[in-house]
Amino acid sequence: xxxxxxxxxxxxxxxxxxxxxxxxxxxxxxxxxxxxxxxxxxxxxxxxxxxxxxxxxxxxxxxxxxxxxxxxxxxxxxxxxxxxxxxxxxxxxxxxxxxxxxxxxxxxxxxxxxxxxxxxxxxxxxxxxxxxxxxxxxxxxxxxxxxxxxxxxxxxxxxxxxxxxxxxxxxxxxxxxxxxxxxxxxxxxxxxxxxxxxxxxxxxxxxxxxxxxxxxxxxxxxxxxxxxxxxxxxxxxxxxxxxxxxxxxxxxxxxxxxxxxxxxxxxxxxxxxxxxxxxxxxxxx
Numbered sequence: 001x002x003x004x005x006x007x008x009x010x011x012x013x014x015x016x017x018x019x020x021x022x023x024x025x026x027x028x029x030x031x032x033x034x035x036x037x038x039x040x041x042x043x044x045x046x047x048x049x050x051x052x053x054x055x056x057x058x059x060x061x062x063x064x065x066x067x068x069x070x071x072x073x074x075x076x077x078x079x080x081x082x083x084x085x086x087x088x089x090x091x092x093x094x095x096x097x098x099x100x101x102x103x104x105x106x107x108x109x110x111x112x113x114x115x116x117x118x119x120x121x122x123x124x125x126x127x128x129x130x131x132x133x134x135x136x137x138x139x140x141x142x143x144x145x146x147x148x149x150x151x152x153x154x155x156x157x158x159x160x161x162x163x164x165x166x167x168x169x170x171x172x173x174x175x176x177x178x179x180x181x182x183x184x185x186x187x188x189x190x191x192x193x194x195x196x197x198x199x200x201x202x203x204x205x206x207x208x209x210x211x212x213x214x215x216x217x218x219x220x221x222x223x224x225x226x227x228x229x230x231x232x233x234x235x236x237x238x239x240x241x242x243x244x245x246x247x248x249x250x251x252x253x254x255x256x257x258x259x260x261x262x263x264x265x266x267x268x269x270x271x272x273x274x275x276x277x278x279x280x281x282x283x284x285x
């Protein structure tokens with residue numbers, strides 16, 4: 001009897017999570033897929049296997065799709081360039097200030113996402129000191145930063161930066177400093193020990209941080225709504241408009257599936273080329 005119980009324990013542990021995913025992910029996904037194959041507007045929807053919703057989504061909104069991936073990709077790259085040095089400093093150089101610096105990283109989460117974005121709308125306003133300074137050094141032609149692609153990328157970077165910092169810090173914090181010291185004992189320079197020891201061992205954190213930053217950034221619509229203006233709309237804005245303004249649920253659902261499929265393809269390609277090396281680094285650690 002005890003053997004049977006031991007075999008059933010994993011299933012009991014997986015049960016609540018599995019039920020949650022089925023009820024709140026698989027079932028809604030099924031109904032959204034069914035909705036994407038319907039025709040008509042709210043109140044007169046009819047299921048008709050209308051696959052043209054998908055081709056229409058790609059043909060009508062391809063520019064917003066491309067813009068979403070470009071903005072998300074740039075924001076992810078900028079976040080990585082900002083996050084890695086900061087995570088490295090917190091892990092190895094902060095000393096007694098480590099907890100305070102970690103608190104500073106997560107402190108923005110004490111304010112809602114919407115309020116943080118609206119605050120950036122004020123920071124990047126035409127009369128703000130930031131815009132005046134950027135105009136003075138030639139980075140804001142015409143004295144305007146708001147309603148540009150730069151403003152959207154800045155907002156995405158700010159809002160998702162903690163999602164890049166924390167996984168990288170978690171990987172760096174687990175690095176055994178004796179390995180770095182051993183590399184230096186073998187006459188490796190500081191740069192060589194970083195490139196051959198520290199960076200490979202922190203690769204799992206980089207992979208996780210990139211995924212946690214890029215995926216929500218690609219589907220974001222709040223930053224583009226408040227910081228980008230009409231000319232910088234992302235695909236999330238289109239989906240929001242189709243659902244809430246135009247009541248075109250089938251097109252919105254089809255576009256949502258197209259976005260999910262493209263993100264999944266991008267993630268699979270990224271993991272194929274970057275994830276395997278990261279996993280090797282994790283095993284070596």
